[in-house]
Amino acid sequence: xxxxxxxxxxxxxxxKLVLGLLQxxxxxxxxxxxxxxxxxxxxxxxxxxxxxxxLYTLSGKANKAQGWGREGETxxxxxxxxxxxxxxxxxxxxxxxxxHVLRTSMRASGLPLSGVTAHFAASWGLGLNMLPMSDDxxxxxxxxxxxxxxxxxxxxxxxxxxxxxxxxxxxxxAARPAPGVFDAIRDPETRAIVIAPSNPWLxxxxxxxxxxxxxxxxxxxxxxxxxxxxxxGQAVKGPTAKLMGELGLxxxxxxxxxxxxxxxxxxxxxxxxxxxGLAIPHAVTDTLMxxxxxxxxxxxAALDLAARLA
Numbered sequence: 455x456x457x458x459x460x461x462x463x464x465x466x467x468x469x470k471l472v473l474g475l476l477q478x479x480x481x482x483x484x485x486x487x488x489x490x491x492x493x494x495x496x497x498x499x500x501x502x503x504x505x506x507x508x509l510y511t512l513s514g515k516a517n518k519a520q521g522w523g524r525e526g527e528t529x530x531x532x533x534x535x536x537x538x539x540x541x542x543x544x545x546x547x548x549x550x551x552x553x554h555v556l557r558t559s560m561r562a563s564g565l566p567l568s569g570v571t572a573h574f575a576a577s578w579g580l581g582l583n584m585l586p587m588s589d590d591x592x593x594x595x596x597x598x599x600x601x602x603x604x605x606x607x608x609x610x611x612x613x614x615x616x617x618x619x620x621x622x623x624x625x626x627x628a629a630r631p632a633p634g635v636f637d638a639i640r641d642p643e644t645r646a647i648v649i650a651p652s653n654p655w656l657x658x659x660x661x662x663x664x665x666x667x668x669x670x671x672x673x674x675x676x677x678x679x680x681x682x683x684x685x686x687g688q689a690v691k692g693p694t695a696k697l698m699g700e701l702g703l704x705x706x707x708x709x710x711x712x713x714x715x716x717x718x719x720x721x722x723x724x725x726x727x728x729x730x731g732l733a734i735p736h737a738v739t740d741t742l743m744x745x746x747x748x749x750x751x752x753x754x755a756a757l758d759l760a761a762r763l764a
Contacts, residue, residue, distance in 0.1 A: 457483065457645030459757070460638040460676075464489045464657025465504040466521035466691055467743070468650030469511035471681060471756075472582075474749030475648070476512065478757065481581025485638035489652070490567065490586045491594035491623055491660030494606050496544055499554040500561055503606075504657065505571055505586060506553055513578040521691070524549045543611040568632040583634065587661040590629035594660055595622050605656070614693040618700045621655055626663035639670045646760035647671065649680035651741065651752075653694045654713045655701070662717070671717040677760040680718045681752060682710045685742055686726035707732060720759045722752065735763055 459479050461472055463486055472486050492503045503522070510516035510524055517523045527547035536542045546554065553574065560570045566589040575584045594605040598616035608616060639647060652658055662668045671678055684707055689695040695705050703709050707723045711734045714721075723729050724741040739755040742748060 458485070458638070458641055458643045459483060459646050459648065460485045460487065460641075460644055461648045461650055462487050462489075462652075462658055462661050463504070463508065463650040464652030465492070465507040466511075467683060468504075468652040468657065469508045469516075469521070470743040470749050471648070471650045471752060472508060473511055473746070474743070474751070474753030475757075476582065477746070477750045478753055482583075485583040485585060485634070487585050487587055487632075487635055487638065487661060488571075489657045489660050490588060491592050491656075491663075492605050492609075493567075493591070494593065494604060496606075497541070497546075498558070499546075499551075500558045500567075501544075501554050502557065502567070502571075502586070505574075505584070506550070508584065509553070509574055509578065509580070512575075512580050512582070515578075523547060544606060566632075568634070583638070585632050585634050585638070587632060587635065587667070588629040588664050589632050590625065592626045592629050592660055592664065593624040594656060595624055596656075597621065609656075609693075614696060618697050621659070623660050623663040626660070627665065629664045631664050631667055635667065636670055639667070639674050642675060644674070644676040645764065646757050647674055647676050647678045648753075648756045648760070649678065649714065649718065651681040651683040651690075653683060653689075653692055653697070654710060655697055656693070668717060677719045677763040678717055679720045679722065679756045679760050679763075680710065680714050681722040681741060681756055682707050682724065682727075684710060684727060685724045690742065707736075719763050722755050722759060735759070737762075 489504045507522045517525050557570050567586045571584050596603050596608040597620040600616040683694050698705050720735040729736045737759045
């Protein structure tokens with residue numbers, strides 16, 4: 455299909471949609487703007503979980519069972535770390551360490567995160583344009599019934615168990631969009647902007663918190679289409695449904711549409727939920743993405759709705 459496509463994405467669910475888009479669009483015409491609110495420093499290493507999930511998924515290196523990490527990973531480093539009583543709550547596989555060590559080294563030499571990410575994508579021949587939302591640090595912090603937690607402490611160490619009261623994005627007000635982000639949104643050749651079915655509050659809101667991005671989406675000439683993360687009244691993966699309940703929100707597509715009010719023109723919803731009560735233009739399909747064919751189906755549904763609304 456001709457024309458450029460821009461997609462805002464987090465980790466596992468978003469990576470599946472981007473892989474689907476790569477089957478129906480020329481890679482050079484796709485730009486993925488990736489959440490970096492999950493990024494953190496651990497054991498002196500610069501770690502970018504959502505960027506790495508996208509890299510692994512698109513290169514065919516992802517662990518197929520869990521959707522993150524590398525297939526065939528080994529754990530010699532972690533075993534040695536544990537023997538020294540090091541922090542072992544965040545798993546670092548031997549192959550995974552190559553990305554973290556090289557990213558840390560390249561950034562220490564002065565290369566911004568966008569440059570490192572482009573280098574990794576090119577090294578694995580991915581073809582698309584992968585952009586962090588910002589080269590500046592933005593850190594998602596979760597206010598819980600157990601106090602304020604940095605995202606990875608909440609998500610990985612605590613396994614999302616604490617009840618969420620609020621979320622903030624430290625550093626967002628001073629951040630600037632990474633080079634190319636505005637171009638991808640404003641490009642007159644862009645025919646669709648797609649918001650992946652990533653967690654709206656934990657994966658997409660950090661992107662929207664970077665000054666200027668929300669406004670650019672609201673003013674975009676291309677239709678902005680969101681894919682709802684709700685399937686059969688629940689979230690497929692991660693804490694989306696639990697989080698919505700703790701924030702006092704109904705688990706519904708109407709709430710997802712309201713969350714993106716002012717920036718989206720259409721919503722893709724799952725056939726198990728239907729679209730009753732939705733005031734926003736929408737399309738209904740099976741949004742569960744288990745196979746490559748599923749991912750292509752959802753990608754096509756988003757692009758078809760964008761074409762209808764253009």
